[in-house]
Amino acid sequence: MTYLHLSFLSAFTLSSLGLAFHRTHLISALLCLESMMLSMYIALAMWPIQTQTTSPTLLPVLMLTFSACEAGTGLALLVASTRTHGSDHLHNFNLLQC
Amino acid sequence: TISSNHWILAWTGLEINTLAILPLISKSHHPRAIEAATKYFLVQAAASALVLFSSMTNAWHTGQWDITQLTHPTSCLILTSAIAMKLGLAPFHFWFPEVLQGSPLTTGLLLSTAMKFPPITLLYMTSQSLNPALLTTMAILSAALGGWMGLNQTQTRKILAFSSISHLGWMAIIITYSPKLALLNFYLYTLMTAAAFLTLNSMKVLKLSTLMTSWSKTPTLSAMLLLTLLSLAGLPPLTGFLPKWLIIEELTKQEMAPTATIISLLSLLSLFFYLRLAYCSTITLPPHTTNHMKRWHTN
Numbered sequence: 001m002t003y004l005h006l007s008f009l010s011a012f013t014l015s016s017l018g019l020a021f022h023r024t025h026l027i028s029a030l031l032c033l034e035s036m037m038l039s040m041y042i043a044l045a046m047w048p049i050q051t052q053t054t055s056p057t058l059l060p061v062l063m064l065t066f067s068a069c070e071a072g073t074g075l076a077l078l079v080a081s082t083r084t085h086g087s088d089h090l091h092n093f094n095l096l097q098c
Numbered sequence: 099t100i101s102s103n104h105w106i107l108a109w110t111g112l113e114i115n116t117l118a119i120l121p122l123i124s125k126s127h128h129p130r131a132i133e134a135a136t137k138y139f140l141v142q143a144a145a146s147a148l149v150l151f152s153s154m155t156n157a158w159h160t161g162q163w164d165i166t167q168l169t170h171p172t173s174c175l176i177l178t179s180a181i182a183m184k185l186g187l188a189p190f191h192f193w194f195p196e197v198l199q200g201s202p203l204t205t206g207l208l209l210s211t212a213m214k215f216p217p218i219t220l221l222y223m224t225s226q227s228l229n230p231a232l233l234t235t236m237a238i239l240s241a242a243l244g245g246w247m248g249l250n251q252t253q254t255r256k257i258l259a260f261s262s263i264s265h266l267g268w269m270a271i272i273i274t275y276s277p278k279l280a281l282l283n284f285y286l287y288t289l290m291t292a293a294a295f296l297t298l299n300s301m302k303v304l305k306l307s308t309l310m311t312s313w314s315k316t317p318t319l320s321a322m323l324l325l326t327l328l329s330l331a332g333l334p335p336l337t338g339f340l341p342k343w344l345i346i347e348e349l350t351k352q353e354m355a356p357t358a359t360i361i362s363l364l365s366l367l368s369l370f371f372y373l374r375l376a377y378c379s380t381i382t383l384p385p386h387t388t389n390h391m392k393r394w395h396t397n
Binding site: 005012016026033036056059063069073078084095 | 110114117154161
């Protein structure tokens with residue numbers, strides 16, 4: 001496994017662990033989601049360099065478009081939850097308990 | 099997602115699905131709906147990122163972006179857990195009852211049936227290289243948790259969420275051995291769940307107590323609800339028995355008879371809450387739930 005592969009793998013793993021173990025704010029979860037997308041973008045951008053083909057060069061841009069949409073939606077949900085719940089503290093998300 | 103050969107297009111389809119259904123969940127701007135939408139978004143976005151990550155790992159190791167050629171074992175493991183998160187298989191099912199509870203009934207129908215179709219298609223396309231032990235474990239856990247956690251529920255949407263979880267367990271257990279049977283199970287489950295959700299929607303019933311007094315609105319529909327619920331439970335003369343029977347037959351052919359026994363016994367738990375729903379809606383006259391038989395006025 002090359003250093004490049006290891007670096008993006010560890011970046012993704014650390015971000016996903018940050019998403020899994022976030023504690024108080026919703027916005028930190030959204031930030032970890034964005035860093036996962038960033039590590040995927042860098043990996044996808046490295047792919048045509050590694051394989052010396054030029055056809056997958058479109059893929060990072062496509063991925064970035066959709067991750068930007070997702071980030072926008074996440075922020076909209078953050079705003080909506082601040083309007084209804086008062087803050088983005090995750091402790092307050094307990095209206096739907098079993 | 100369903101007609102794609104390349105992983106990036108599959109991921110794009112999954113993302114579009116997630117983004118499209120979020121406004122439907124949060125349409126009413128009620129705090130519960132917004133909370134449900136936030137939970138749904140976080141889970142599905144994380145799962146999509148994991149799908150992309152597993153396809154990227156596979157591409158680094160094997161040079162393939164084709165969906166049916168997913169051969170790297172770590173990649174298959176991560177993909178299976180990502181799709182389990184998307185579907186709501188145990189142990190990644192915790193978001194599902196709450197999200198279904200916070201969304202309107204028709205959106206809940208979409209969440210349980212249409213949104214499950216792309217992940218199941220991805221599992222179908224990669225089914226020859228998936229890990230059967232992991233899927234069997236998740237399936238048995240789903241059937242167990244779906245049955246047990248649904249027992250004490252009074253909100254109909256949560257009950258339908260747990261029924262969805264246990265049906266997904268049945269689908270997951272057979273997908274490596276006979277993917278067509280898993281698809282058949284999915285189609286029949288979609289039909290039955292759609293019937294249940296649309297019935298509940300037309301009677302506007304969200305709680306068990308509302309269900310008890312809903313027979314006077316549409317008597318024939320609540321009689322049909324009885325049959326639909328028993329079909330969901332998988333009782334023999336009704337359609338819901340067919341996928342269970344075929345799955346048990348296929349599992350015994352694959353020398354997994356104890357597994358088939360375990361999963362059938364666990365679906366007895368869900369039979370209890372289906373029967374309770376049927377009891378409250380069709381068989382007894384409220385507020386007495388034990389002794390009085392319903393008198394069906396036909397004139």
